[in-house]
Amino acid sequence: MSRKTKHSKYLSIILVPHSTNEVKTIKVSSIRYKFYILSTLTLTTVICFGLYFGFLVNSNNRLKTELTQAYNTNQQQAKLLSEKAEQISAMLEKQDQYTKNISEFSNKYKQMTESYVDGNMDSITASRGSDSRSFITDATQLKSILENLQEINNSDNSIVNELSDTEAKLQTYIDSIPTLWPASGRISSYFGTRSDPFNFSEKNHEGIDIAASYGDSIKAAAKGKVTFADVNGNYGKCVIINHSNGITTLYGHASKLLVKEGQNVKKGDVIAKVGSTGRSTGPHLHFEVRVNGNQVNPIDYLDKK
CATH class of the missing domain: 2.70.70.10 (Glucose Permease (Domain IIA))
Structure with missing residues (x-):
């Protein structure tokens, strides 16, 4: 009975080498065996936990870096959007002013044509005889208006049809005034x-x-x-x-x-x-x-x- 109890306290490990027929037996006490198992499990647990903790730390650092980059990118985009918004606002304001100027110019152009051209076609000679220079100044201004109108027509076709009749009337009027030098020379x-x-x-x-x-x-x-x-x-x-x-x-x-x-x-x-x-x-x-x-x-x- 005592022999059986004594043998149960050991764990036998049998080694059979390939090169020889000699069989080796290693006896390990059950206490030491349990200690090895516990140590192995503990070490394995520590290693796994360390690897997992390291993975979490790396993931956290990577996420933190990505969040920082995303934040910086967002800040840059917000700044760019703010600048673009200011530019767009300035462009819209400029466009509004441009449209307003065209409208004002169109109204002045029509008004000048109606009040000057239509009103003076029949009395043109009277004004010429009394104040030729004033008349020529007016005619020069009309030519300048016509040139400006043509430039606007080239950049904004929306007013071409609206002012084409007025422009044609002014062009006809100006063409009838002898302003072109008939010959080259002194x-x-x-x-x-x-x-x-x-x-x-x-x-x-x-x-x-x-x-x-x-x-x-x-x-x-x-x-x-x-x-x-x-x-x-x-x-x-x-x-x-x-x-x-x-x-x-x-x-x-x-x-x-x-x-x-x-x-x-x-x-x-x-x-x-x-x-x-x-x-x-x-x-x-x-x-x-x-x-x-x-x-x-x-x-x-x-x-x-």
């Missing part, structure tokens, strides 16, 4: 009293002389209808154009006429060639502007160079 003789080149006596010069080369183009200063195209005494070969509203222009001393009486011409059309026909001392263009048959200073009409 003014060799101005309007007013001058010394006659033939007898050197004081004489009134009823137009301006533009020095140019023989055969240079002579252009219509405004649109109108040719009322004369022939030889005209001291003027030599001459063209006269009626621009309506009592305004006519005369082009003298031409070498060749390119239009006929009754022909309609546009502003800038070539109507003749520079020459020295009639009472002339050399190639040049004698240009006159007449209001109700009276010669006035062409400089008050022509565009500023």
Whole structure:
């Protein structure tokens, strides 16, 4: 009975090597066996817990890093959105102001056309005779408005149809004013009293002389209808154009006429060639502007160079 109790206190481990036939037996007491098992379990538990704790720490650090990055990204996006919101607000404000300016310009344009063009078409000559410079200033302003309108039309098609009739009316009005220089060159003789080149006596010069080369183009200063195209005494070969509203222009001393009486011409059309026909001392263009048959200073009409 005692032998059996003694043997139960041990745990035998039998080792059978492959290389030899010798069998080895290792006896381990049950207390030590339990201690090894407990130690193994404890160590395994500690290792597993350590690995799990390390995993949790790494996961937490990774999440913390990701949260920090997300926060920073969110802050940057919030800042960017704030800046974009300010830019959009400024753009909308600018667009509103732009729309307001276009509306104001359109109203002023219509008002000026109705009150000036329509109201002065029939009385144009009266204002010219009393204050030519004021009239030309007004005409220049009208041209500037037309140019601005065309720029706006190119950038905003919504007002093209609305103002097209008004623009066409103003363009027609401006085209009938003799503002285009009929020839290229310097003014060799101005309007007013001058010394006659033939007898050197004081004489009134009823137009301006533009020095140019023989055969240079002579252009219509405004649109109108040719009322004369022939030889005209001291003027030599001459063209006269009626621009309506009592305004006519005369082009003298031409070498060749390119239009006929009754022909309609546009502003800038070539109507003749520079020459020295009639009472002339050399190639040049004698240009006159007449209001109700009276010669006035062409400089008050022509565009500023």
